[in-house]
Every structure is written in C-alpha cells, then in structure tokens.
Amino acid sequence: MPETSATSGASITRDEVAHLANLARIDLSDEELDHLAPQLSVILESVAAISAVASDDIPPTSHALPLTNVFRDDVAVPGLSADEALAMAPAAEHQRFSVPRILGDEQ
Amino acid sequence: MTGSDPREISREGSRRSFANEAASTMAAALAAGETTSVELTQQHLDRIAEVDGALHAFLHVDTDGALAQAAASDERRAAGTPASPLDGVPIAVKDVLATKGLPTTCGSKILEGWIPPYDATVVAKLKAAGLPILGKTNMDEFAMGSSTEHSAYGPTHNPWDLTRIPGGSGGGSAAAVSGFEAPLAIGTDTGGSIRQPAAVTGSVGVKPTYGGVSRYGLVAMANSLDQVGPVTRTVLDAAMLHEIIGGHDPLDSTSIAEPLPGLVDAAQRGAAGDMSGLTIGVIKELGGAGYQPGVLARFSESVDLLVAAGAKVVEVSCPNFVHALATYYLIMPCEASSNLAKFDAMRYGLRVLPEGIEAPSAEDVMRASRDAGFGDEVKRRIILGTYALSSGYYDAYYGSAQKVRTLISRDFDAAFAQADVLVSPTAPTTAFKLGEKLDDPLAMYLNDLATIPANLAGVPGMSLPSGLAAEDGLPAGFQILAPALADDRMYFVGGALEALLQEQWGGPLLEQAPPLEGGTP
Numbered sequence: 113m114p115e116t117s118a119t120s121g122a123s124i125t126r127d128e129v130a131h132l133a134n135l136a137r138i139d140l141s142d143e144e145l146d147h148l149a150p151q152l153s154v155i156l157e158s159v160a161a162i163s164a165v166a167s168d169d170i171p172p173t174s175h176a177l178p179l180t181n182v183f184r185d186d187v188a189v190p191g192l193s194a195d196e197a198l199a200m201a202p203a204a205e206h207q208r209f210s211v212p213r214i215l216g217d218e219q
Numbered sequence: 220m221t222g223s224d225p226r227e228i229s230r231e232g233s234r235r236s237f238a239n240e241a242a243s244t245m246a247a248a249l250a251a252g253e254t255t256s257v258e259l260t261q262q263h264l265d266r267i268a269e270v271d272g273a274l275h276a277f278l279h280v281d282t283d284g285a286l287a288q289a290a291a292s293d294e295r296r297a298a299g300t301p302a303s304p305l306d307g308v309p310i311a312v313k314d315v316l317a318t319k320g321l322p323t324t325c326g327s328k329i330l331e332g333w334i335p336p337y338d339a340t341v342v343a344k345l346k347a348a349g350l351p352i353l354g355k356t357n358m359d360e361f362a363m364g365s366s367t368e369h370s371a372y373g374p375t376h377n378p379w380d381l382t383r384i385p386g387g388s389g390g391g392s393a394a395a396v397s398g399f400e401a402p403l404a405i406g407t408d409t410g411g412s413i414r415q416p417a418a419v420t421g422s423v424g425v426k427p428t429y430g431g432v433s434r435y436g437l438v439a440m441a442n443s444l445d446q447v448g449p450v451t452r453t454v455l456d457a458a459m460l461h462e463i464i465g466g467h468d469p470l471d472s473t474s475i476a477e478p479l480p481g482l483v484d485a486a487q488r489g490a491a492g493d494m495s496g497l498t499i500g501v502i503k504e505l506g507g508a509g510y511q512p513g514v515l516a517r518f519s520e521s522v523d524l525l526v527a528a529g530a531k532v533v534e535v536s537c538p539n540f541v542h543a544l545a546t547y548y549l550i551m552p553c554e555a556s557s558n559l560a561k562f563d564a565m566r567y568g569l570r571v572l573p574e575g576i577e578a579p580s581a582e583d584v585m586r587a588s589r590d591a592g593f594g595d596e597v598k599r600r601i602i603l604g605t606y607a608l609s610s611g612y613y614d615a616y617y618g619s620a621q622k623v624r625t626l627i628s629r630d631f632d633a634a635f636a637q638a639d640v641l642v643s644p645t646a647p648t649t650a651f652k653l654g655e656k657l658d659d660p661l662a663m664y665l666n667d668l669a670t671i672p673a674n675l676a677g678v679p680g681m682s683l684p685s686g687l688a689a690e691d692g693l694p695a696g697f698q699i700l701a702p703a704l705a706d707d708r709m710y711f712v713g714g715a716l717e718a719l720l721q722e723q724w725g726g727p728l729l730e731q732a733p734p735l736e737g738g739t740p
Contacts, residue, residue: 124606132605136556137563138598139573139586147595151660152603158661159545163619165626172621173628175443175473176677176703177430182472196336202570211565212581 123153238262242308242402242456249307256289256307260351263309267400270735275375276394278314279322280354288351306349311401313392314355317436318342325438326358326370329562329569329592339436341447341464348463353401356391360594362440364388365666369596379732383650386416392450393420404450409440410547411670413448414682418645418696421684421728423451428703429677430475433468441554444674454713458482485707489714495529500638504540505669511648513688514695518644521685521697524719535637537630540672542623547671549607549620556604564588628676635702640712643669645682645696679706681713684728
C-alpha cells in the first residue's frame with residue numbers, strides 16, 4: 113500500500129481492494145472485486161471530507177465513557193469445559209481443535 | 220385459574236384475552252390471576268404460527284423452552300414468589316445475543332447452526348426475571364444495515380405494509396412487537412438499530428446510556444458504540460424492561476458502575492403530564508432538507524403538544540452533526556473489521572475448503588470460509604475498515620474520525636447546557652419499499668443521520684411513535700436524547716408525549732395498523 117498522507121482523490125482501485133481482501137483474509141471473486149471497488153470509492157469520497165475538520169489541536173475520542181484500567185480480582189473462576197468449548201468446532205480430535213496446516217512449505 | 224387449559228381462551232365468550240395488551244397490563248393481569256404465563260406464551264406462539272410466514276420476524280422459535288419457562292413462572296406466582304414485575308411476560312431476543320442451547324446466527328451464514336455454550340448477561344437477567352423467551356429475531360447480518368434486507372436468511376416485512384422494510388438492523392424485534400408476536404423484545408443499537416426500526420414500525424425503542432447495559436454475550440460490531448436495549452409498544456414497558464436488563468456487570472469492563480436512575484417512576488411521572496420547568500432543545504441540523512415533510516409535520520406537532528403541557532422549547536445548533544455520518548462510517552467499520560476477524564473457521568462457524576487447492580493451509584481455509592460465509596454489506600465494511608486502519612491511511616481516516624467524535628461530544632455538552640433533553644425526528648423517512656435502497660449503500664446509510672450522533676457520544680436515546688405521515692399513512696418516530704446517565708429524563712418526556720398523543724389518537728397508534736393476514740407474502 114503506497115504511503116500517503118493525502119486524501120485528495122480518495123478513490124480505491126481494484127488492486128487495492130484485492131490487497132485489502134488479502135489482509136482481511138477474504139477470498140473475493142473477480143466479480144466481487146469489480147463490484148466492490150466503485151462502491152468503496154463512493155463511500156470513501158464521502159467520508160474523506162472529515163480530515164479537513166479534524167485539526168491537530170483536537171484530542172481523539174476512542175471511547176465516549178471515561179473509564180480507565182477496569183480490573184477484576186485475580187481469582188481463578190471456572191470457564192468452559194473442554195467438551196463445551198469443542199462442541200461447535202468444525203473438527204476436533206483428542207480434545208483439541210483440528211485445523212488445516214498452519215506452517216507452509218516456505219517455513 | 221393457574222391451571223387452566225390455554226385452548227379454553229379461544230372459545231367465544233370465555234375469559235378476556237390479554238394477548239394484544241401492553242406488557243405492563245399483562246403483568247397486572249398475571250398478578251391478579253386473570254391470565255397465566257402459559258396462556259400468554261401459547262397465545263403468542265399461536266400468533267407467530269399464524270403470521271410469521273408473512274412477517275419473517277423470527278429465525279428460531281423455542282416452543283418447548285418458552286412453555287416450560289412459562290409453567291415455571293406460573294408455579295412461582297402460585298407460591299407467592301414472582302421473580303420480577305415482568306415475571307411470566309414473554310419476550311423475543313435479537314439473534315445477535317448468545318442464548319445457551321438456542322441457535323445464534325447474527326443473521327449470517329457464517330454462524331448457521333452455531334449454538335452458544337453460554338448466555339449473554341442480558342439473557343441471563345431475563346431468565347432470572349422469569350420472562351419466557353419465545354425465540355430469536357431476524358436482523359441485518361452482524362447488525363450491519365438499516366432495513367434487515369442484509370440478513371442471510373431473507374428480510375423481515377413491516378407489519379404496516381408487507382412490501383416495506385421494518386427498519387434495521389433490528390427489524391425482526393420491531394416487527395415482532397408491532398405485529399403482536401411478542402409484547403417485548405431485546406434489540407441492539409450501534410448507529411440506530413433499535414430506534415430506527417421502532418420509528419418505522421410504530422413501536423418504542425431505547426438505546427441506553429453507553430455502558431448502562433452489559434455487552435457480555437453480545438456479538439460485537441463496534442465495541443465503543445454498541446448497546447443492548449428494549450423494544451416495546453409503550454414507554455412504560457420499555458422502562459420496566461430496561462430496569463431488568465440494566466446495571467453494572469463485572470463480566471463487561473465497559474459497563475458503568477452507576478446504578479440506573481428510577482426509569483419506571485420517571486415514565487409514570489411523565490404520563491401525569493406536567494412539563495413545566497422542562498426545556499426541550501430542537502436540534503437544528505437534524506431536520507429540513509432530506510427529511511420527509513410528513514415526518515417533520517408529526518415531529519413539530521409533537522413538540523407543540525409538549526409546549527402546551529408546559530415545556531419551553533429552544534433551537535440548538537450542533538454544527539458538527541453534519542459530519543456524524545462520515546465519522547460513524549469510519550469508526551464503525553474499523554472496529555467491526557477487527558471484531559469480525561474472530562470468524563476464522565478454526566474454532567466455530569462455517570468452514571469451507573477452497574476449490575482447486577490440494578492441501579489447503581489454515582489461511583486458505585479462512586479466506587474461502589469468510590468469502591462464503593459473509594454477505595456483501597459485511598464484506599464492504601470489513602474492507603473499508605481494513606483500509607482506514609492500514610498504514611499510511613490511519614491518521615487521515617480513523618484518526619480524523621476519532622477527533623470529529625470529540626467535536627460531536629462537545630456539541631452535545633454545549634446543547635445540554637441549554638436544554639434538558641434534545642429532540643429530533645428519529646429517521647428522515649417512513650418505511651421505504653423492500654429493494655428500493657439495496658443497490659445504493661450510501662442512500663441506505665442516510666437512514667441513520669439522526670440516530671448516529673447519540674452512539675458516538677454515548678448518550679441515551681429513545682424513539683416513540685409521533686403519528687402517521689400524511690403522504691403514505693406510515694409511522695414516524697420522535698427521538699428524545701438525554702445526557703449520559705440521565706436515562707430517566709428520556710422516560711419522563713417520552714411518558715408525557717405518549718400520553719398526550721394517545722389522548723389525541725384515542726388509543727395506541729398500533730391500533731391504526733391494517734390487520735395482518737397469515738401465510739407467505
């Protein structure tokens with residue numbers, strides 16, 4: 113993704129959408145890519161205007177509620193049993209989630 | 220009385236049915252022995268069987284579970300130990316909340332058949348309070364939408380006009396309540412998903428102060444914006460339900476410690492009608508161009524009623540509200556793209572193997588599963604969020620949105636210094652036709668214009684019916700916003716306005732809805 117701080121001409125290309133889909137682990141079809149890119153461009157153009165309003169002296173709000181460091185007591189409490197946790201697994205074996213290979217040929 | 224056969228009530232001339240009453244009336248009837256929870260629950264199950272083919276408000280109906288919970292409720296009452304003021308009144312729950320043992324899909328194929336191993340805190344509270352859970356209601360997929368058309372299981376239809384949307388994302392809950400399939404429902408609101416469906420279906424919907432109701436067990440869309448809230452036919456019902464579901468939850472680190480103010484008390488005081496001493500602020504930016512004239516007319520008549528009851532009205536300006544839509548459509552997809560990363564086909568949910576790959580890796584399977592399991596709107600927002608958070612764009616998009624969020628909160632602070640509550644129409648239009656806005660995402664997003672600011676600032680908001688728009692005879696909603704933690708103020712004014720309007724109408728607005736016929740539309 114090219115580094116840029118400008119949002120002028122905020123539109124998004126099909127290639128950029130394909131890259132983002134990869135980052136988001138979604139395998140978009142060619143049709144989906146064709147369809148999504150112009151829709152996303154329109155949306156991006158409409159939201160890009162707010163960067164002009166957001167001057168440097170304004171503190172960002174990540175959370176409307178001013179809560180900080182909400183802790184609980186460090187006491188062990190029961191969680192799900194292994195059976196409960198595995199009940200909805202697509203595949204399970206030996207009390208573990210069975211998943212496709214994580215390490216690839218390149219590792 | 221408590222052992223009566225529910226089939227008896229269908230005979231002509233037998234005892235009075237409470238099936239179409241307010242939940243508070245049902246509760247009083249239960250206490251007086253004039254009906255039973257089994258009777259009420261069966262009546263609602265019958266109604267669902269009769270009309271849900273046309274409405275499609277429900278994704279799952281739990282007949283056996285609801286009747287068992289109802290029987291337990293009747294036993295408690297016979298023993299003199301009801302669990303709450305609403306013990307025995309049935310309720311529906313939006314399918315975005317975890318219900319142990321009942322399917323929870325979030326309106327998505329990626330969770331088709333997923334059965335949670337635990338209850339959301341709100342669900343646990345409903346069970347502890349004795350409300351039989353009728354089933355799970357339809358919604359836009361992962362709460363992304365304003366029409367329930369983005370449900371992977373087909374849209375819900377508006378009981379007022381089956382060719383129209385019931386609003387979204389919580390269209391199922393709103394249709395269930397306004398279609399008399401349930402007297403109460405639970406919804407969630409991130410940008411208006413309780414309030415806008417309430418407006419277009421003639422029901423009451425409340426988004427509590429952020430943190431006022433636990434999010435534990437709510438499948439997260441945008442953590443800093445989501446809230447669970449009541450969907451009902453009356454303001455008093457909403458207050459009663461809100462008091463049951465609200466309060467601090469140690470399982471939700473974003474839930475607030477402050478106890479709820481008296482909401483039922485506020486609604487009842489409001490209904491007594493004296494508004495003197497109250498200042499109402501009409502938000503200048505939430506009206507005018509882009510708002511349907513009939514919606515605006517009902518809105519200003521409602522303001523006039525409150526003034527006639529003694530309130531003072533001022534116009535307030537919240538200049539940064541014009542940026543609220545853009546701010547929301549940056550912050551929400553960013554948070555949602557992060558939240559939806561958990562649907563990776565490894566531990567739960569849909570797992571699809573990619574075609575044409577010999578020994579697919581975990582990542583290959585993730586990509587194929589997420590493409591197969593997520594709908595278009597969800598993909599749009601995930602991609603948008605991924606873009607706005609990515610290196611080189613973060614400051615311009617997400618960073619800017621966070622700053623404008625501060626400006627919007629400041630606008631609210633300034634406005635609440637001039638008025639006790641702020642008001643606006645809930646949505647710019649009445650219910651549009653199914654299919655009308657599906658191809659134009661931006662046009663769809665405009666439905667949230669008036670509701671979004673409250674989520675960004677964390678303040679509570681209520682929508683109640685203001686009347687029918689003259690152009691189309693469809694319901695319009697009146698939105699009341701109060702400062703954070705002052706939910707009671709919202710119920711006070713809502714209770715007052717509802718009483719004043721019902722006096723004009725000669726009864727609830729829903730009595731003017733056309734009769735629903737069963738079967739498929």
